[in-house]
Amino acid sequence: MFEVFQYEFMRNAVAAGMLVSLACGIIGTYVVVNRIVFLSGGISHAAYGGIGLGIFLGINPVVGAVSFSLAASLAMGLVSRRARQGVDIAIGVMWAMGMALGIILIDITPGYSADLMSYLFGSILAVPRSDIVLMGVLDAVIIVVVAILYKEFLSISFDEEFSSVVGVPVERLYLVLLSLIALTAVMAMRVVGLILTIALLTVPAAISRQFTARLDGMMVLSSILGTIFTLVGLWLSYEFDLTPGATIVMVSGAAFALSSVYHSLSRQKLFPTLMQHCHRYRDNGGAESRELPQDD
Amino acid sequence: MQRTPIGAGTTDEVIRLEDVWVHYGGIPVLEDVSLLVREHDFIGVIGPNGGGKTTLIKVILGLVRPSRGKVTVLGTSPQKGRRFVGYVPQYSLFDRDFPVSVWDVVLMGRLGHTGCLRRYTDEDRAVATDALSAVEMLDLKDRQIGRLSWGQTQRVLIARALAAKPKVLLLDEPAAALDSRIEAGLYDLLRTLNKEVTIVMVSHDIGVISTYVKSIACLNRRLVYHNSRDITRDMLQAGYECPVELIAHGLAHRVLDTHEEVPE
Numbered sequence: 001m002f003e004v005f006q007y008e009f010m011r012n013a014v015a016a017g018m019l020v021s022l023a024c025g026i027i028g029t030y031v032v033v034n035r036i037v038f039l040s041g042g043i044s045h046a047a048y049g050g051i052g053l054g055i056f057l058g059i060n061p062v063v064g065a066v067s068f069s070l071a072a073s074l075a076m077g078l079v080s081r082r083a084r085q086g087v088d089i090a091i092g093v094m095w096a097m098g099m100a101l102g103i104i105l106i107d108i109t110p111g112y113s114a115d116l117m118s119y120l121f122g123s124i125l126a127v128p129r130s131d132i133v134l135m136g137v138l139d140a141v142i143i144v145v146v147a148i149l150y151k152e153f154l155s156i157s158f159d160e161e162f163s164s165v166v167g168v169p170v171e172r173l174y175l176v177l178l179s180l181i182a183l184t185a186v187m188a189m190r191v192v193g194l195i196l197t198i199a200l201l202t203v204p205a206a207i208s209r210q211f212t213a214r215l216d217g218m219m220v221l222s223s224i225l226g227t228i229f230t231l232v233g234l235w236l237s238y239e240f241d242l243t244p245g246a247t248i249v250m251v252s253g254a255a256f257a258l259s260s261v262y263h264s265l266s267r268q269k270l271f272p273t274l275m276q277h278c279h280r281y282r283d284n285g286g287a288e289s290r291e292l293p294q295d296d
Numbered sequence: 297m298q299r300t301p302i303g304a305g306t307t308d309e310v311i312r313l314e315d316v317w318v319h320y321g322g323i324p325v326l327e328d329v330s331l332l333v334r335e336h337d338f339i340g341v342i343g344p345n346g347g348g349k350t351t352l353i354k355v356i357l358g359l360v361r362p363s364r365g366k367v368t369v370l371g372t373s374p375q376k377g378r379r380f381v382g383y384v385p386q387y388s389l390f391d392r393d394f395p396v397s398v399w400d401v402v403l404m405g406r407l408g409h410t411g412c413l414r415r416y417t418d419e420d421r422a423v424a425t426d427a428l429s430a431v432e433m434l435d436l437k438d439r440q441i442g443r444l445s446w447g448q449t450q451r452v453l454i455a456r457a458l459a460a461k462p463k464v465l466l467l468d469e470p471a472a473a474l475d476s477r478i479e480a481g482l483y484d485l486l487r488t489l490n491k492e493v494t495i496v497m498v499s500h501d502i503g504v505i506s507t508y509v510k511s512i513a514c515l516n517r518r519l520v521y522h523n524s525r526d527i528t529r530d531m532l533q534a535g536y537e538c539p540v541e542l543i544a545h546g547l548a549h550r551v552l553d554t555h556e557e558v559p560e
Contacts, residue, residue, distance in 0.1 A: 033391075033394060148413055152407065154396065155404040157394070158391075158401065159390050162383055163404070163407065165383045166404070166405065166407045209395060212395060213396075213440035213442075214397065215395050217395070
């Protein structure tokens with residue numbers, strides 16, 4: 001299987017997969033713990049409007065996608081913070097309109113016939129070197145911003161109201177977080193396509209959450225898992241001649257199903273653990289042990 | 297209903313509400329509420345669900361803007377006064393599965409002092425340690441928040457509020473979901489803390505609270521407060537439709553001062 005690395009497109013694909021997995025691991029962690037999967041889906045799909053805009057204006061579609069999804073993230077963020085009701089509806093409408101606008105802009109662009117499927121389903125095998133550099137820069141931006149604002153992001157994710165009481169600028173930070181989601185979504189679009197972006201953003205983080213009780217631990221584990229899924233999916237797609245983006249998503253989804261089953265089974269193992277604890281309690285002559293959660 | 301809060305003008309005032317009205321979508325939630333909280337007060341605000349207790353707390357925190365009336369916290373606006381207020385929200389409202397340790401939660405109380413773009417200092421960590429010791433939770437500091445009992449979680453949230461070094465503690469239903477023994481332990485803790493900080497606590501439970509607090513207010517859109525521990529008949533009239541429920545609470549102590557027939 002290693003002979004595939006003689007091709008530059010394959011080396012680029014592996015690099016792109018790893019860079020995107022890193023961003024998705026970090027940002028996906030926030031998406032999962034903040035329960036904004038739907039909003040993130042909206043941001044990534046609305047990016048299609050930006051692709052259409054880029055093509056219509058004759059500029060790089062990725063530039064269009066970045067600016068459009070940034071705008072969408074701000075709009076959706078403000079709606080979700082300020083509207084009292086119907087937030088999910090508003091996000092759904094923006095989601096659909098973003099995509100529709102993209103299609104219409106491409107319709108009215110004269111003589112355009114490029115392969116739009118690559119944006120919808122990803123084109124990891126066609127990532128040019130310049131995009132790899134861009135992804136590296138975006139990863140660096142994400143890591144620096146998250147490192148600087150880690151404790152604030154933790155606090156607003158855990159308890160927004162308390163954070164605003166102690167003086168954290170909750171709304172501004174929330175919008176910064178959504179902007180990072182927008183950037184990550186556009187990156188992931190390159191690898192799995194915008195339709196499947198949400199899988200890369202949520203699945204590794206959702207699995208990690210089952211195995212770690214720390215936010216930074218979740219980020220590291222999600223990045224590693226995302227890399228594994230991407231590379232395994234890439235390899236399977238190569239072996240069996242399948243669409244890489246879809247194969248990566250299927251690998252991730254299968255891993256999620258397996259890990260959920262394992263997680264729920266291991267929770268049921270709580271009973272033997274309790275028995276062990278009781279024996280230890282007896283052996284200690286009744287001295288209290290603090291190893292299990294104590295219910296008072 | 298007093299127009300001017302009792303003891304107005306004294307320098308030890310911590311929170312002052314004057315003729316405060318709050319409307320949600322045109323419907324009044326708080327009507328003409330006036331309240332003066334002084335240093336080292338320990339006020340229990342009781343009232344039925346939907347009586348505006350949480351709204352009252354949010355008004356003091358500046359999270360809800362009154363449609364009429366004036367609120368000052370330590371002589372300034374609620375938004376500025378927040379720095380001196382320790383807020384203990386209803387703990388049933390957050391996600392207990394959240395991947396965060398007790399220690400990191402308590403440090404969040406320091407965010408207002410550290411400021412954005414800065415790391416926690418040794419002083420922050422020292423204050424957080426003290427706060428956890430005060431609530432006797434230091435030995436569980438590395439535990440994930442969801443692996444605590446409700447009573448322990450409540451103590452952690454109090455520690456987080458204390459980490460802000462507040463002059464006032466505001467607690468929203470701290471004893472909901474606690475059994476009576478844990479509840480008593482919690483109130484004992486609050487009474488100890490009251491030596492240092494002023495406490496305002498709201499609760500829909502009229503029972504045990506009255507033996508621990510220094511004074512009781514009753515809130516059902518309107519607030520009745522006499523700066524005493526007794527629950528008077530006008531409070532019950534204002535606060536509850538059915539005082540019988542209160543007397544039949546089955547508690548060992550007496551809630552009402554005297555209970556006699558009301559001459560109509």
